[in-house]
Amino acid sequence: MDSCREMGVRGYLIDGEDGLVLMTSAADAAAIGARFGTLTFTRMASVRARELPDETRRLSRKVATTSRGRIDGCDGKTKIWGWFHPDRVPGREIQIFRGGERIGAVSTDVFRPDLFEAGVGDGVAGFICSLPDLAARRGDVTIRNLDGDLLGTWTDPAPSPAQEATPAAPADRRSVATVLGAGELPGAEAAGHYSADLGRFALDYFLVPGKTKRMIVFSPGFLDAGRFPYPYFQRMKWAQQFEDTCVFLTDPTLLLGNTQIGWFIGDRTTHYLPVVARYLETLAASRGTAPAEILFFGSSAGGFSSIALAAHVRGARALAVNPQTNGLKLHSPSQLTNTLRSCLAISSLVDAYDEYKDRFVLSEMLRRLAYVPRMTIWQNFYDRYHVEHHLLPFLHEIKDLAPTEELDVHIAARPDEGHEPPNLAVIKHLFWP
Numbered sequence: 001m002d003s004c005r006e007m008g009v010r011g012y013l014i015d016g017e018d019g020l021v022l023m024t025s026a027a028d029a030a031a032i033g034a035r036f037g038t039l040t041f042t043r044m045a046s047v048r049a050r051e052l053p054d055e056t057r058r059l060s061r062k063v064a065t066t067s068r069g070r071i072d073g074c075d076g077k078t079k080i081w082g083w084f085h086p087d088r089v090p091g092r093e094i095q096i097f098r099g100g101e102r103i104g105a106v107s108t109d110v111f112r113p114d115l116f117e118a119g120v121g122d123g124v125a126g127f128i129c130s131l132p133d134l135a136a137r138r139g140d141v142t143i144r145n146l147d148g149d150l151l152g153t154w155t156d157p158a159p160s161p162a163q164e165a166t167p168a169a170p171a172d173r174r175s176v177a178t179v180l181g182a183g184e185l186p187g188a189e190a191a192g193h194y195s196a197d198l199g200r201f202a203l204d205y206f207l208v209p210g211k212t213k214r215m216i217v218f219s220p221g222f223l224d225a226g227r228f229p230y231p232y233f234q235r236m237k238w239a240q241q242f243e244d245t246c247v248f249l250t251d252p253t254l255l256l257g258n259t260q261i262g263w264f265i266g267d268r269t270t271h272y273l274p275v276v277a278r279y280l281e282t283l284a285a286s287r288g289t290a291p292a293e294i295l296f297f298g299s300s301a302g303g304f305s306s307i308a309l310a311a312h313v314r315g316a317r318a319l320a321v322n323p324q325t326n327g328l329k330l331h332s333p334s335q336l337t338n339t340l341r342s343c344l345a346i347s348s349l350v351d352a353y354d355e356y357k358d359r360f361v362l363s364e365m366l367r368r369l370a371y372v373p374r375m376t377i378w379q380n381f382y383d384r385y386h387v388e389h390h391l392l393p394f395l396h397e398i399k400d401l402a403p404t405e406e407l408d409v410h411i412a413a414r415p416d417e418g419h420e421p422p423n424l425a426v427i428k429h430l431f432w433p
Helices: 025-038 054-059 113-117 161-165 236-243 252-256 271-288 303-310 333-344 347-360 363-367 386-401 424-430
Strands: 010-016 021-024 037-039 046-050 069-074 080-084 091-097 101-107 126-129 140-147 150-154 177-178 191-197 202-208 215-218 245-249 294-299 317-321 374-380 407-412
Touching: 069 140, 069 150, 080 140, 101 126, 113 317, 202 236, 202 252, 215 303, 236 245, 236 424, 245 271, 252 333, 271 294, 271 303, 294 303, 303 317, 303 363, 303 374, 317 424, 333 347, 347 363, 363 386, 374 386, 374 424
Parallel strands: 177 191, 215 245, 215 294, 294 317, 317 374, 374 407
Antiparallel strands: 010 021, 010 046, 037 046, 069 080, 080 126, 091 101, 091 140, 140 150, 191 202, 202 245
16 A cells, blocks of 8 residues: 555645645656746746645645647636647747737746646646737637647627626526425425525435335536536436435535535535535435435545545445545646635635645545445546545555445446446446445
8 A cells, every 4th residue: 555655746836826736746846946946936926846744745646638728718808818738839929819800929938837737848838918909809719829820719708789788687596496494304205306404505406205215315526517507416317227215416515606516515614514414314314214224326526425425424335436535636726726715715725634624535534533434436447547646545544544344445447438437337236235
């Protein structure tokens, strides 16, 4: 298990005061220092390299990207920002057009820690451009290099005059749900969408009553908000394959702001996950289901939540597919930054670890509870990032907790799937072995 010790990462970081803290190797940190000095500046904030205390080394991660660049954002008024791989930008200069007319140029010379960590050259590939003429024109924004090659396009989302005059009213997510007040539970045979008042937040879930006393709770993973508006119940079709009661959860953390992944971490005041666990245990008891007859299932972020929920419902079991076990090692720095800022009003991984480690790091949560639940982990060997940065460190970190319940790890070899979960037929035998 020595290979779990962060895969050779030494515990250095590049710390952006207005962005994500990340870790890298000692050699990489030295290279950054040689190029930029002790204190360097992007156009947004200062960046510095320094050594970390041992206890935060578990946050280290290395990622890779096959992307060649993109426009990350455009406010449609004065600013556009993003990055392009140096190989696509000879001379590191790009031209910006709107509606076919050239309105400016800028160099791709901003150092970005996330690009450095993802292996994009030396990390100097970003751009941030302020363009006073941006709002004065209509049409798509396009970016080209000096040779005229198209690098990226931002489509103008501006509404028509009629839309501007009569904006659509936002949909009420609770309008199609049966609202349950504090302490209320659905009837024994009442299937459907419920929104339960849990005090500081409401939990939306879909209930499909079964023929047995067993209950399967499906935890949500990443939700593409552009395709699936909240609340969206993942894997609902799977209920047809089971005779057990099925409960499909949503994560109310996603309602706190600009985030699409939440692990039920909640806000600065309330950790949502223990509250949800207590409600689900009460819901199960009302249907005659004992904790030992509850299975929490999920993949990726949902795998994290399933293990965490099982830890809070003593006797329950988790089935986690390619699970995340440390939310602070999320493979997408931008998504993690959105979650930290939206939910906890912080942007630093070190701050998140210091203040909320038992919400983000499964081993810390289990250590606080002094309990390791029954669990089965199905992991694809070819999901390398989650093997190296989630599964192996997790097993290493819980060994001193001396698990006494069943802890089964199934390693599959499915090279074409990577982190994608398998279809139900592949793993159905693991639900109730």
